[in-house]
Amino acid sequence: MRVGYVQFKPRFGDVKGNLARAFALMEGEDADLWVLPELFATGYLFDSREELRELGEPVPGGHTTRALLGFARDRGVYLVAGLAEREGDKVYNAAVVVGPRGFIARYRKLHLFGKEKLWFDPGDLPLEPVDLGGVTVGVMICFDHFFPEVARTLALRGAQIICHPANLVLPGMGQLSMRVRAMENRVFTLTANRIGEEARAGEVLRFTGGSQIVAPDGAVLARAPRDREEARAVEIEPGEARDKRITRYNDLFADRRSEFYDL
């Protein structure tokens, strides 16, 4: 199975341009599963809930999800992509999973970062991995990486690959912790981060790139530069993530001693 990340520089509010750029990048490389950044179609730095509501879209009926569905069907690929999901009065920092045969699932970010708390509603759906052609895949978004419980829950529920759309701003931290998430759960992790800078509403954010693919032993299989657009995929054997043994005597899941842990 070939899995990859799309690292690029969305332009705030230019949904059509951002979709076109992401699709163009993916056309240059073969993959079975692509991960795109958090909020890849809209950009990140909203300045009001009204602006966010305007750029948010229903899922799966909105323009962005329909465009993703078209690409997935035409190219025979799975896509995991972050977008602003509007549903009734709510707007979520969400991610969709789509495939060649249509819409598969949505995830709504459980841990909102910084001013996201002013504009977005907190996620309200369970951490539920999905089956993509026999491979179990979980989704978490950006700052979720800071909470080990998220990757752990997805892995305990069978995820072999954790897809991680991101707009990381703290230098190196997400890259570091996602290596540990892979190691401690013996799963593959796919982080798709964006690059570039947004200056809006009196704030300036610099996104740190460094999208990466990590193996269950913590090895970095691919890492993007900090400042260049790149769609890159590598071949992995997802079955490796079914085996939680790290020595002849240790199975990371069987060795857990839940009765001593707090939640």
Next chain:
Amino acid sequence: MRVGYVQFKPRFGDVKGNLARAFALMEGEDADLWVLPELFATGYLFDSREELRELGEPVPGGHTTRALLGFARDRGVYLVAGLAEREGDKVYNAAVVVGPRGFIARYRKLHLFGKEKLWFDPGDLPLEPVDLGGVTVGVMICFDHFFPEVARTLALRGAQIICHPANLVLPGMGQLSMRVRAMENRVFTLTANRIGEEARAGEVLRFTGGSQIVAPDGAVLARAPRDREEARAVEIEPGEARDKRITRYNDLFADRRSEFYDL
């Protein structure tokens, strides 16, 4: 508060020599709290349960704990040190906490690594931080670092500093994950690893050194070389670990969404 690690090369079975070497290293540097490696007094690679039972000691009545108590009293310091604890029919891969006024606590490793499972009994005590002169300190041992629940539980129970006696053999992994344990819990971590090699019972183990002190933001405040003995301490402000905020909007503990996590 000055906190430090003692990194050295124990010689298997030479309890008196190992104690003397550890004490000599600490005399060269000032600290209020020292962490010593896992099984620092006996060495690591036992070849039978009988050998382990022979080298194991009661706590706090055994030779090693009494020697630690003497050093702590004479120098006015707290010590956290790994040792083989014998109690009745059982032998634990344990750590003791002692201070100027005597014995404080013991911890028994919850997650045994590799052949430790053949010789040691698994830990059976709760993860309970202790108060050392107004600072709350937790203890975990070596491979416990692989399980994010351990540091999390200690931190949720108030630990500001996590002491981590270790005999790490997987290169770089413990150092990496302890940085993430510090970051994700906003605590200080103190890893004391050993160096050198043991060749016994048809096995050869190389210990990786790299003892380290990490701040709540993940910054490495001190790191030992891979192959040299070193006792080193740094000044920290333990109060920083009481503050779990990482942005104006985010408090890492208040932001947890336990209802979505599995245990």
